[in-house]
Amino acid sequence: MVIVVKAGGRLIASPETRSRILSDIARLADSGEKIVFVHGGGDIVTEYSRKMGIEPRFVVSPSGIRSRYTGPEELEVYVMVMAGKLNKEIVAGLNHGANRAIGVTGADCSMLLAERKKRIIILNEKGRKQVIPGGYTGKIKSVNKECLDKLLEQVNIVVVSPLALGTEGELLNVDGDQAAASIATALQAKTLVLLTDVPGVILGDKVLEKIPLSQAETIAKKTGYGMNRKILMAAKAIENGVGAAIIAPGNTENPVTRALRGETGTRIEP
């Protein structure tokens, strides 16, 4: 049985938080857990884009959501930072002292196949709707479960960068939460842990300890965009066979262990 852990870009950008998460994952792996670790890294991609003279572009959806725009130049930096710098720094750290990890992207062994978003609707500077080419962003359509299974026979941790293979053989930027939820579903993981920079799902001034699956949609509507998506993805993963999902803070000591023990975060379960 596998645990799928995802850590967002803000957590990865802090060396201290990153190191806490990785130490915890290494310890869990050494105690025999099989882990797929999906990392984000958007903030670091932005930093390196600027170093290379490419000003990051963001677009705003009709519902007001701001997201990164990935043209060919942006994709190149995204691949270099995600699959190069971050994936290999993480793997090298995890393999210090013991052989624990192998690092891949969704393009490797065609692990994540995605469909490119051909066109997207954005709000232009005048606040009017406009259709533009979708760039190199994709939506995950399938997971090569067998490849992940085989990798997890060899090592206890598979580190996955959020990149997928498109139908034309192109690399595509995919959402890290979606990658983690898709992988958890394909592997029928026992737990999906989504680490964030907040303490969990917050309603009013209270962190919810649990969300019954039946209430996920109602509660999701009361939260902000990013959290809303996380709750709905987690709920869908559970409907499709994942044991439980926890939305938990990443910036504590032993963040994964504490979330698994129910000490932190918000647990969504069947």
Add this chain to the structure above:
Amino acid sequence: MVIVVKAGGRLIASPETRSRILSDIARLADSGEKIVFVHGGGDIVTEYSRKMGIEPRFVVSPSGIRSRYTGPEELEVYVMVMAGKLNKEIVAGLNHGANRAIGVTGADCSMLLAERKKRIIILNEKGRKQVIPGGYTGKIKSVNKECLDKLLEQVNIVVVSPLALGTEGELLNVDGDQAAASIATALQAKTLVLLTDVPGVILGDKVLEKIPLSQAETIAKKTGYGMNRKILMAAKAIENGVGAAIIAPGNTENPVTRALRGETGTRIEP
């Protein structure tokens, strides 16, 4: 039985040559061959270093050999270009239409463990010998054969970027020819193919068709530095059980197939 193919940075930097090599490897894989493909990429690392405002540094050894100096900033670009951009572009291309490849570095599953060169002797600007810190360059000490075997059970092509794991958990730049020869030896490959931008081992104005192992050292001495090293590494791999080694041109149609058939290049055999 495995074929190990290495293609140097100049070949990889030419889109046309790269595409010829990859098409040929894909075809061989589709006919059932198991291939480890080690890619170079020094010229592209230099290009991206400059884009990021890092002027590449080169050092000259007492015997007059010029080589790249890898400080921490240079290592970062090296990792981003090799393990990120090149490895994933190559893997995505090979996986277009069929699941053929998985891409890794020597840090993944601790595949290549290396010892960092603590100090190196260089000639300084005044032509005097000087000892400087070795930077992030390593010499390969061991290969995780089992990991490579398992990956080759899953896919027909494993793409390897020339990076290794150091004893402190650090990433190290390693020589591509050395990586290929070490892997070929560990796997007891049937053939090691070193693709270059020359037609093979040239003596006078003639490309040698074959070099008997017994003459490798003598002939190596009569060639330039890069070729000298390639011949000695190939010879050592054969002494240690590799079936044959071919130093062959990469910029032809079907460069690997033609080399394997004996139509191009210089073959070193027991």
